[in-house]
Amino acid sequence: MSGEGREQGNRALLADVARLSGVSEITVSRVVRNKGPIAPATRERVLRAVAETGYVPNRLAGALASSGSALVGVVLPSVSNIVFADVLRGIHAALAPSGHQPVVGVTDYDRDEEERVVRSLLAWQPAAMILAGFEHTAATRAMLTAGRLRVAEIMDIDTAPIDVAVGLSHRRAGRDIARHLIGRGYRRFAYVGHDWDRDHRARLRYDGLVGTLAEGGLALVGERRIEGPSSTLAGREMLAALMASGARPDVVVFSNDDMAVGGYFHCLAAGLTPRRDIALFGFNGLDIAAALPLRLSTVRTNRMLIGERAAAALVASAERPDAREIIDTGYVLEAGETA
């Protein structure tokens, strides 16, 4: 019933395949990894045995022996946020061809939690690490700087990275939004946003926006920020509150599309027509923004590309280069129909 071979339940080992194909373990290892010269006949015999035994290499052992795992640590503030989900898709896509596996840690926008997550991911000896943002605890930075491992800090290129930065300039995007809207004739700007502690990039955009307004002799006529994450509901409520306060903006810039869509909903409920009665501007270019009755005016960011470029840059070379690298994935201002 259970001969000398492996039956289901006992995983096949390199040694099993070797025995079955009449070669040494190392030869099997070479065939499996496509490494080193192998006689075609040998290769075929080995592959047959692999199929027969259902051999699956133990990557744990492989990584330990070669002291280099194919794991890539990915540290994100959240996965429920479509923005980071898109980034993750990009990372996946770029990592798959080279056989790398992303291992994801979630920080919930908490720097201390990030430190714990980084420490725990480091224990898997990852080949590289991808983190969203640049705001780390001193300990996190030390862990990341110490080793020779590659590190990508993504989303943002407004800060100097440890190794490589991939993303877009949020400050510049904020300025472009201001210029665009001023160019369209808007003068009475209001801002509706969410928690800057959790989302430093929203703050950078705000700074760019307000800075450029100031250069044009303008200032916000109203402003509302919620102490919490962005959401459609928050956007709706904050715009309602802003309008109730008596502010009479001709355009409202939201911290992102989620908030802006909420603002759109407030308009619908309050009988206001976007643009005609009040202009709305978002950020991110989510799918839903394009499906609204009036296409939302927004800035489309290339989230998936950010993930792809980051992963590609890290996989390209195992050694951290001397010079830091900055990869700008850009953005596109979508004029839309709400501003």
Place this chain on the structure above:
Amino acid sequence: MSGEGREQGNRALLADVARLSGVSEITVSRVVRNKGPIAPATRERVLRAVAETGYVPNRLAGALASSGSALVGVVLPSVSNIVFADVLRGIHAALAPSGHQPVVGVTDYDRDEEERVVRSLLAWQPAAMILAGFEHTAATRAMLTAGRLRVAEIMDIDTAPIDVAVGLSHRRAGRDIARHLIGRGYRRFAYVGHDWDRDHRARLRYDGLVGTLAEGGLALVGERRIEGPSSTLAGREMLAALMASGARPDVVVFSNDDMAVGGYFHCLAAGLTPRRDIALFGFNGLDIAAALPLRLSTVRTNRMLIGERAAAALVASAERPDAREIIDTGYVLEAGETA
């Protein structure tokens, strides 16, 4: 400059900590893992040395030695879908306390890709595996059945699982939706949906819906399905097409909230008032559904709970029990304001 101790760059090893604290490696190992009896004084000495060296255990080596990793494979069709992102959050939350790490693979709704992903995750010797859905290739099923590893199939409890199933009965949900709407007086039902190949659960809901309608002597007066994933835009376009076809439904049941929100947008653009002119019903209970000017009528599913319960069930026992387990996380029908 670089004494006998480890400087930054060279990771500290168990041996380094052992030397520094004057005990054996295994003692350090025990302290670090909180395993076995240790004299308080020894523990303290070791912990000091750990802190001093910045020792981070190599989990790769640990897992190999104990032939049992703390990795949990998670196979999802997509991470950009908020539904699975929520599930992933739940998994994270339930896994963190026990030190388990999820390793995520994405299949893009492709069974062959799922097979590749499962094979590749298995190579990391995971302690358990969580997969969305029950539709696997024969090879995938074989790999999953063979080992002694724990397997959770989630989202759905309408099919017999390999080991444990966690989710809700989509067929039953479909029936409840039909009963609820019939009870509210609707008679002319239409359906707007997306790809059943990619989303088998949508099909189950449809079956429940149509089956219950039939029992009441009713049939769909119109139906539209897009060959592709669900999206707000698709929902909008499909409802537009349905109405253009001349169907005159009094209620439209959508395959999910994304589609239903799109339908809502079509109504806005076409000057129709939801419920008064045409009733809309979704599925999932996304945040956005509650932020619409009229709260979307829908079924709220406990996605995060699904992830939590699945992870908890797997961590609870390393050995697969004899009996299959079915965990029903239920759902709540939200009457809302659109139906």
Place this chain on the structure above:
DNA sequence: CTGTTAGCGCGTTCAC
């Protein structure tokens, strides 16, 4: 309570 011995399964040297 602590230490010794012997691997975990594979990949890196070198040889041949």
Place this chain on the structure above:
DNA sequence: GTGAACGCGCTAACAG
């Protein structure tokens, strides 16, 4: 083109 020996860093099983 192929193989033998050794070690990756840690932990299970025993002793003591």
